Amino acid sequence: MAKSGNTGNVFDLGELRRLVDELGSGSREARAAVLDATSPDDKDCDCAGCGTEVLSFPPVVLSADDELAAAVLRVPLVLDAQRLAAWTGTREVTPEGLLPDPFLPCAELGVPNPARLHLLWVVAVNTGMVRISRGVATAGPLALSAELPSAALLGFWDGVVMDVLDRADDSLTGSSVVDDHLAEMLATMYAVSDGLSPATLVKGILQSHEVACEARPAEMRALAVALPGELQGALSLLGYCGLIELSGAGWPRLTPLGMWAVRQDLLREGHDAPTGAEVAVFADLGAAELVEAIMKRSAAPSAVTVWLESRSPEAAARELVKIAASGTAGQRGTVGTILEELGPEAEVPLREALSEPAMWRYAASWLHIRDLPAPALTPADSTWIAVDTLASLIHLGNAPEVMCEFDMLEPGEDLVRVVEEMTSVDHPDTIAVLDLLGAHHSDAAVGKAARKAAMKARSR
Known part of the structure; x- marks a missing residue:
């Protein structure tokens, strides 16, 4: 706020x-x-x-x-601002647009102190209850009444x-x-x-x-x-x-x-603050529809909570894994974000996902994080996940975030090493990721390494 x-x-x-x-x-x-x-x-x-x-x-x-609108007219601050506007009538004000003697209206209107009066004056002037022109305050264009539209x-x-x-x-x-x-x-x-x-x-x-x-x-x-x-x-x-x-x-x-x-x-301020009615429509969507809505930014994060609560963790995970196993990096990234909301109750479908070539690394990581038995990930597997993560952001149209995510993967000079290792993993989006890093990364050494790695990947 x-x-x-x-x-x-x-x-x-x-x-x-x-x-x-x-x-x-x-x-x-x-x-x-x-x-x-x-x-x-x-x-x-x-x-x-x-x-x-x-x-x-x-x-x-x-x-x-209509209920909210009626309540506005009962707010003590609003009532007092109306009384102040009526009391003011036509009155000269200071060069700053303030009442010259704040203690007078405080005494006559029963306002406790000049600080409260100033708040009322600001509200009255800014909302149009009072108009100031050429050093004189008069009644403004706003006349509050229950007849006004909500x-x-x-x-x-x-x-x-x-x-x-x-x-x-x-x-x-x-x-x-x-x-x-x-x-x-x-x-x-x-x-x-x-x-x-x-x-x-x-x-x-x-x-x-x-x-x-x-x-x-x-x-x-x-x-x-x-x-x-x-x-x-x-x-x-x-x-x-x-x-x-x-x-x-x-x-x-x-x-x-x-x-x-x-x-x-x-x-x-750009925050996600939906009403219940706005997210209720997402409860009955299939996993593919939900993922697509999130990727198109037509579904707020709160929609995920509603969707997950409308089905069991196991059923939700099984639907999501099916989408990710055969989808793009963008779909896998979106599914991965949703799966993070699920606890050990979803273990069975995630364990089944260990047999899926495009999902097993994510499934293993998901299981490890929840202290459940899972295959160990090698450095090469971690590099594959890094490429897939960056590729998912490219698919979602979040190129600036790619830079942020990449900067968080490894500190300092290790970024160059990660770039060089990307050519050794079998990922369909490796070249796209390297091209983006080579063209836009702020560290010259990283950009140079990415361009060199992209050329090497193309030659293969």
């Missing part, structure tokens, strides 16, 4: 595994989204297109648009929330630490829709702050004392803004309007 001073995540993976019991009745998808999907894999990659961390969130069920009210609400999140850069909640991690906190609450205990939120923010800000022990001790109280104040303000409510267990969670708004922000 945008508007956060910290680019990390609220929760560190190891810490969340220790806190997982506090997630209560959260679904398997919710737990997976918090524990796994928020772990960055490419934070050190400089390749074009590889610098943005894309997260996959569990499917959510949103309230109907789409118009939700568009207004989206703008309100963006204004609220913008204020996190300038003391929204009164806690600089909460402001720094606000976007991640809201995204995590979106992933665990049943709510998170305040203790879990405090522990997550503390750990994220310690890692992201390299805080010293003395600072962390002071923050550990102050943060619980600061978080309560922040949650209260977010409740006033219409984003947070308490669950039946008394834990903070996003309101229906909060779920809708946070999803909008996640989508703007």
